[in-house]
Amino acid sequence: MSDLESRTRFEPAEVEARITRRWLESGLFSPEPEGAPEENYSIAIPPPNVTGALHMGHALNSTIQDTLIRLARMEGKRTKWILGTDHAGIATQKQVEQLLAAEGTSRQELGREAFVQRVWRWREEYGSRIVEQLKRLGASCDFEDERFTLDPGYVEAVLKVFVALYDKGLIYRDNRMVNWDPGLRSAISDLEVEDREVTDTLYSVAYPLEGGGEIVVATVRPETMLADTAVAVNPGDERYRDLIGRTAILPIVGRRLPVIADEYVKTDFGTGALKITPGHDPNDFEIGRKHGLEEITVIGEDGRMTAAAGERFAGLTVEACQRAVVEALEADGAIRAREDYPHVVPFSHRSGARVEPLISLQWFMRMEPLAEPAIAAVREGRVRFVPERWERVYEQWMSEIRPWCISRQLWWGHQIPVWYRDDEVYCGLEPPRGEGWERDPDVLDTWFSSALWPFATLGWPQDTPALRAFYPTNVLSTARDIIFLWVARMIMMGLAFREEVPFEQVYIHSVIQAPDGRRMSKSLGTGIDPLEVIEAHGADATRFGLLAMSSTQDVRYSAEKVEQGQRLANKLFNASRFALTNIARRREKHGDVGAGVGPDVTPAPVARSVEDRWILSRLQRAKRSTREAIEAFEFHRAALGLYEFVFDELCDRYIELVKPRLDDEDAQATLLHVLTETLAMAHPIIPFVTEEIWSLLPAGVARDDLLAAAPYPAADDALLDPQAEAAVERQFEAVQAVRGWRQAVGVPPGPRLPARLDASGYDDIAAGIALLARLELSGDGGEAIATIPVPGGAVAVLRSEAVDLEAHARRLVEQRATLESEIQRAEGKLANERFVAKAPAPVVQAERDKLERLRRELAEL
RNA sequence: GGGCGCGUAGCUCAGUGGGAGAGCGCUCGCUUCACACGCGAGAGGUCGCUGGUUCGAAACCAGCCGCGCCCACCA
Numbered sequence: 031m032s033d034l035e036s037r038t039r040f041e042p043a044e045v046e047a048r049i050t051r052r053w054l055e056s057g058l059f060s061p062e063p064e065g066a067p068e069e070n071y072s073i074a075i076p077p078p079n080v081t082g083a084l085h086m087g088h089a090l091n092s093t094i095q096d097t098l099i100r101l102a103r104m105e106g107k108r109t110k111w112i113l114g115t116d117h118a119g120i121a122t123q124k125q126v127e128q129l130l131a132a133e134g135t136s137r138q139e140l141g142r143e144a145f146v147q148r149v150w151r152w153r154e155e156y157g158s159r160i161v162e163q164l165k166r167l168g169a170s171c172d173f174e175d176e177r178f179t180l181d182p183g184y185v186e187a188v189l190k191v192f193v194a195l196y197d198k199g200l201i202y203r204d205n206r207m208v209n210w211d212p213g214l215r216s217a218i219s220d221l222e223v224e225d226r227e228v229t230d231t232l233y234s235v236a237y238p239l240e241g242g243g244e245i246v247v248a249t250v251r252p253e254t255m256l257a258d259t260a261v262a263v264n265p266g267d268e269r270y271r272d273l274i275g276r277t278a279i280l281p282i283v284g285r286r287l288p289v290i291a292d293e294y295v296k297t298d299f300g301t302g303a304l305k306i307t308p309g310h311d312p313n314d315f316e317i318g319r320k321h322g323l324e325e326i327t328v329i330g331e332d333g334r335m336t337a338a339a340g341e342r343f344a345g346l347t348v349e350a351c352q353r354a355v356v357e358a359l360e361a362d363g364a365i366r367a368r369e370d371y372p373h374v375v376p377f378s379h380r381s382g383a384r385v386e387p388l389i390s391l392q393w394f395m396r397m398e399p400l401a402e403p404a405i406a407a408v409r410e411g412r413v414r415f416v417p418e419r420w421e422r423v424y425e426q427w428m429s430e431i432r433p434w435c436i437s438r439q440l441w442w443g444h445q446i447p448v449w450y451r452d453d454e455v456y457c458g459l460e461p462p463r464g465e466g467w468e469r470d471p472d473v474l475d476t477w478f479s480s481a482l483w484p485f486a487t488l489g490w491p492q493d494t495p496a497l498r499a500f501y502p503t504n505v506l507s508t509a510r511d512i513i514f515l516w517v518a519r520m521i522m523m524g525l526a527f528r529e530e531v532p533f534e535q536v537y538i539h540s541v542i543q544a545p546d547g548r549r550m551s552k553s554l555g556t557g558i559d560p561l562e563v564i565e566a567h568g569a570d571a572t573r574f575g576l577l578a579m580s581s582t583q584d585v586r587y588s589a590e591k592v593e594q595g596q597r598l599a600n601k602l603f604n605a606s607r608f609a610l611t612n613i614a615r616r617r618e619k620h621g622d623v624g625a626g627v628g629p630d631v632t633p634a635p636v637a638r639s640v641e642d643r644w645i646l647s648r649l650q651r652a653k654r655s656t657r658e659a660i661e662a663f664e665f666h667r668a669a670l671g672l673y674e675f676v677f678d679e680l681c682d683r684y685i686e687l688v689k690p691r692l693d694d695e696d697a698q699a700t701l702l703h704v705l706t707e708t709l710a711m712a713h714p715i716i717p718f719v720t721e722e723i724w725s726l727l728p729a730g731v732a733r734d735d736l737l738a739a740a741p742y743p744a745a746d747d748a749l750l751d752p753q754a755e756a757a758v759e760r761q762f763e764a765v766q767a768v769r770g771w772r773q774a775v776g777v778p779p780g781p782r783l784p785a786r787l788d789a790s791g792y793d794d795i796a797a798g799i800a801l802l803a804r805l806e807l808s809g810d811g812g813e814a815i816a817t818i819p820v821p822g823g824a825v826a827v828l829r830s831e832a833v834d835l836e837a838h839a840r841r842l843v844e845q846r847a848t849l850e851s852e853i854q855r856a857e858g859k860l861a862n863e864r865f866v867a868k869a870p871a872p873v874v875q876a877e878r879d880k881l882e883r884l885r886r887e888l889a890e891l
Numbered sequence: 892g893g894g895c896g897c898g899u900a901g902c903u904c905a906g907u908g909g910g911a912g913a914g915c916g917c918u919c920g921c922u923u924c925a926c927a928c929g930c931g932a933g934a935g936g937u938c939g940c941u942g943g944u945u946c947g948a949a950a951c952c953a954g955c956c957g958c959g960c961c962c963a964c965c966a
Contacts, residue, residue: 038926214914224964232966248966299965313964375966419895426894427962510961540922547959567928576915581904583896586960588903590915593928600928602966608925666905670913685925773932779921801940804923855910864946873947874910 033215034726035611040603043723051163052473052721058739060174061108063495071102072110072500073659074484074533075171076508079118080153081125084163086550086587087509087541089560090580092207093573094507094539094665096169100714101660102504103170103858104742110500111170112487114177115157119443119476120214120380126442133372142441149442153178161559168569168717170738175496177487178214179479180444187486187599188444188479189459196448201398201436202798203448203455207315208435210388212333213381216372216439216789219475220432221515223385225374232371233356234301236364237261237278237287243866245278245289246366248300250373251310252359253352253530255280256339258287260306265291267302282355282362283340288696292317309682312387331439339761348386354389362440393437393472400522401428407531416663417582420513427514436475443473481519484532503777506533511543537663541584542576552586558587569597570716577665577715597720598673602712605681606723609705613730622640633748635703636696640794643754645684645704648675653711654745660714672712676865678706683762687798702727707743714742761795764820768803771818782806786814789823799825819845821883824890842891848887856881 053059075096078088089552095111103109123137126149129137137145157178177184183383195201208217230250231412238244261278269287278287287306294317295304306361308318308325315520318325328339335343335351337428342358343351359365376385405428407413408421415421425800437446449467451458458519461469479486484506488497502524524532543549551557563572574595579588637643652675659668660668684704706727709720717738724737772779785795785805800807805825814826816838825832859865859877866874 035925040926040930250966294965296965301966304966307966311966313966316964371966418937419962423961430962514962541960579904586903588914594914597926597928601926604926604929606925611925657921670905674913682930686909686930689924769931770933773920776920779931780923852910858949859909862946866946868946869909876909 034607037607038566038604040719040722041601042570042599042718043565046166046168046569046718048445049721050168052736053738054165054173056739057174057738058103058394058736059111059170060172061110061499063110063499065108065499067498067500067502068452068767069107070109070113070499071099071105071107072503073099073507074112074487074503075504076506077114077116077177077480077483078160079121080157080178081118081121082115082651084160084167084560086558086560086576087162088160089167089563089572090511090668091507091539092164092167092169092543094537094663095505095575096167096717097577097660097665097668097714098505098507098716099170100738101657101742102658103738104740105709106741108499110172110496112177112484112500112503113161113164113171113173113175114179114487115160115603116476116480116482117180117443119179119438119440119473120216122149122153123440123442127796145441152345155287166561166564166569168573170717173880174474179476179483179486182188183489183492184479184482184486185444186459186489187482188474188734189447190481190491191523192444192447192474193457193459193477194527195395200399201393202390202396203393203831205389206394207312207387208390208392209376209378210331210386210390210491211378211381211383212331212386213378213383214439215331217390217435217437218378218380218385219435219477221477222379223376224379226377227371227372228375229370230375231368232300233359233365234367235305235307235359236366237281239273239289240277240286241272242774246301247303249305249307249736250371251307251352252308252355253335253343253348254310254836255305255355256283256327256330256335256343256351257307257309258283258285258305259308259323259326260287260321261289261317262292262295262306263289263302264293264295264297267295267297269302269643278327281362282358290321292321295728297454310387313387315387317595327389329386329388331388331390333383360875385690392435393738394433395436396433397431398737400526401518401626402523403525404428404518407521407525411532412767413536414536415538420510420536420538423510424513424518428518429853434475436478437470437472438475439471440473443476446470446472446474477515479521481517481523482527484520484524484753485528490528501532502530503533505535505537507537507539510538511541513538522843540577540580540582543584543586545587545589547586554891567596568599568718570599570718573674574598574669578669580665582628594673594726595669598676599716601681602676602708602716603719603723606683606705607707610726610728613702616693616698622690635700637700639691640754641684641687641798642697642700643749643751643756646680646700646749647751647755648679649704650706650745650747650749652679653707653743656711657742657745669715672715675710675860676712680704683758687803690801709737710740710743713737713740757791757795758798760791760821761798763823764789764792764795765802766800767818767820768799768805768825771816771838771841772803775816776834777832781806781832784808784810784828786828787823788814788817788825788826789820791822794888819887819890829872846888846891849884851891853881853884853888856884 069513099109099111127137199612205633209223211218232248232250233252233253234246235249236244236246247261258280273289274291276289278289280287306314306317306323308323309314309327310329329348330336333348334347337344346354364451366415378385405425408424446469447457449462451467484503485497485501488494488501490497520532522531547807548556549553560572571592575592578591579585635646637646655671656668659671688697688701709724713720721737777783782804785807787807798806812828812829814831815829816827856877
């Protein structure tokens with residue numbers, strides 16, 4: 031205890047490592063796979079990239095999930111937080127390629143097999159970093175059952191899904207236009223493309239017509255004209271009607287281009303005539319297929335012009351080629367106009383390169399048949415989004431879903447289980463028998479394997495106990511940016527392969543922006559490292575701060591909220607230190623260690639006074655609202671409500687009021703009870719400090735086991751006491767009135783002031799008022815030198831030289847003015863006949879009561 | 892082009908039909924026997940603008956202004 035007495039501050043760094051070790055050694059986070067999903071509770075963590083380091087988004091999301099998980103665990107549910115990392119094809123491959131480059135070699139030089147081995151070695155060395163960082167935050171994941179999306183079992187799940195969808199005809203190979211990322215040299219999906227505003231030049235180029243005349247087309251990409259195979263106009267366009275069916279001559283190249291009609295062409299944009307380049311423009315590709323046009327490719331996968339572009343341009347970069355083509359057209363006098371043209375163009379989210387639309391042989395997945403039941407699941411409430419508005423966003427995207435390009439030209443990932451031999455194609459879990467087969471070199475989009483996360487992590491396709499116990503999971507928590515990339519696809523795959531939704535609720539949490547409102551990002555230098563925050567303020571403070579600043583909308587990072595959390599941890603620690611050292615000291619003196627405290631139970635509260643009944647009543651409300659707020663994903667309400675309870679009610683009021691009674695065993699029991707319940711109530715939010723204090727509770731109060739394993743305290747309605755709440759409310763109004771008066775009239779806060787209570791309804795609470803407002807109350811009938819209005823009467827201040835009567839008079843004038851204006855307002859309201867007639871009776875009555883009270887107070891003055 | 896969200900105290904944000912709130916910051920006071928990461932008392936707001944619904948609007952509806960995000964194949 032003497033040790034505790036000297037610890038005047040909560041020191042997180044000293045405590046956290048010790049507590050973490052106890053948690054991990056307890057096995058509490060690793061439940062036996064038993065029971066049914068309905069009685070169990072599980073969350074699958076959004077798997078961080080193996081390459082990743084904990085950023086603020088992870089920290090918030092992990093805190094949210096851990097708060098849910100810890101609450102569920104304390105509610106007695108078998109609770110599993112499924113942990114793992116994602117192989118993150120592109121990010122990881124890039125990382126290792128950079129290493130190789132630094133070593134003066136490359137993946138091509140190593141060859142595929144050696145390269146993949148190299149990535150595995152890298153993963154062994156660095157892949158657990160983020161998992162260790164999660165421990166620092168206090169995350170109670172099942173660390174003993176960590177998964178990886180390239181584990182052998184996981185690979186089996188991925189291949190099985192691929193083969194099944196292939197057999198159903200949902201996965202197919204096709205030569206189509208894809209988003210080609212020249213930086214990555216791979217196809218990417220629509221969702222990995224981001225639009226950026228760019229100002230290009232819009233050129234008007236004249237194409238001569240066979241037999242005389244010309245047609246002028248508009249383009250921002252003159253270099254692609256080398257692959258033009260037609261010119262299109264709108265069939266209803268008077269200007270060009272006569273030209274349909276004629277032939278244009280492609281400048282520079284000399285190719286003959288049919289002039290075709292297509293509704294797609296807008297008459298009011300550009301020149302109304304459109305050059306058609308099926309090989310390098312998605313729209314033109316569709317038009318080309320519709321009209322059976324030739325598809326010519328002049329831009330290669332390396333982002334340079336191919337031989338088909340002609341000797342003059344082959345080998346040039348796209349940019350250089352554009353300049354060369356424009357020069358050539360100028361020399362021909364073919365450029366009729368140019369203007370600056372701001373528009374959005376696609377860039378790769380992965381490499382940052384400008385996306386090059388190319389025709390390429392890739393694997394695609396038809397999504398509509400999978401989307402349909404996934405839309406129904408949300409519509410029927412089997413999956414619910416919080417906040418609800420995301421359901422519409424989800425549904426809208428799902429109802430317009432397009433084929434998903436799932437093949438990537440990478441080496442790190444799930445290699446596609448398809449083999450070729452001449453014209454034969456084989457798809458299966460095992461390689462085909464016989465000689466001469468060659469496996470498709472491509473790997474699957476990382477999100478393909480992520481889509482299986484909630485069940486592949488539990489052992490599917492094996493029918494494992496874990497799968498039976500924890501699927502479906504309860505909640506998925508994430509930011510909105512991966513609703514389509516990941517959440518929607520998990521729902522589709524869960525329904526397709528488990529016939530069950532993967533989770534019941536999807537919580538979409540805030541995106542935390544930099545304090546200045548910009549995106550938090552390493553490259554912008556706006557990132558804040560959560561580990562540094564933990565170092566500086568503690569994990570509890572970080573968790574509290576993140577929850578307190580979170581919302582249903584994006585928020586700016588608030589260092590103040592973290593500091594608020596640090597104050598809460600410190601306050602709770604000091605309040606506990608006060609209670610524990612005092613009670614221990616007094617019991618030692620009296621030689622009874624634990625009277626009134628049963629051996630294995632939280633001490634039963636013994637309410638002797640109105641403030642005891644009050645704090646017990648307030649405690650029930652705090653427990654209820656904290657739990658309800660967490661369950662409703664209103665984490666800021668849970669965190670800030672806890673702060674308010676601890677500071678305003680437990681510390682500033684109850685502990686102050688109970689101080690003089692601490693020799694009383696009943697008061698000790700009540701204080702200990704409130705303290706232990708508060709610790710338990712707060713634990714899901716600030717687990718470290720609460721666990722630490724729990725371990726310091728006297729024998730008989732603290733169980734030997736962990737607070738993390740203790741039951742979450744239920745709100746007991748029998749302890750609600752509206753009378754006590756009203757009484758203590760009145761008490762504090764009176765205290766505040768006296769304190770305010772003291773300040774205003776310059777009476778120092780320390781000395782006790784002789785006074786008399788001329789008010790009714792103060793039998794139980796007068797002593798507390800005297801204590802907190804520093805009054806010496808007596809029944810002295812002498813004359814009051816000053817009168818302080820309090821609810822139901824006044825405090826009469828008796829003879830004292832400490833009172834400045836002029837200041838008192840000034841205060842009286844101010845208070846009268848305030849009261850009079852409030853009375854006027856109430857009177858006005860009640861004089862309004864329509865208010866009295868139409869407003870609900872209780873509202874009118876409340877107004878009348880208020881008016882009466884105000885009038886009494888004015889009279890007291 | 893379609894959709895969503897947000898404009899409340901100097902700052903960051905709660906609040907959704909009956910007397911404008913929190914944290915930080917600011918002012919004043921306090922070595923009150925747990926905590927100065929503390930305690931007490933204060934100052935500070937046309938709740939973006941306009942109109943409507945209502946006895947009553949920061950909240951509900953409409954329009955406007957400003958900011959942010961998502962989706963979308965007009966060269």
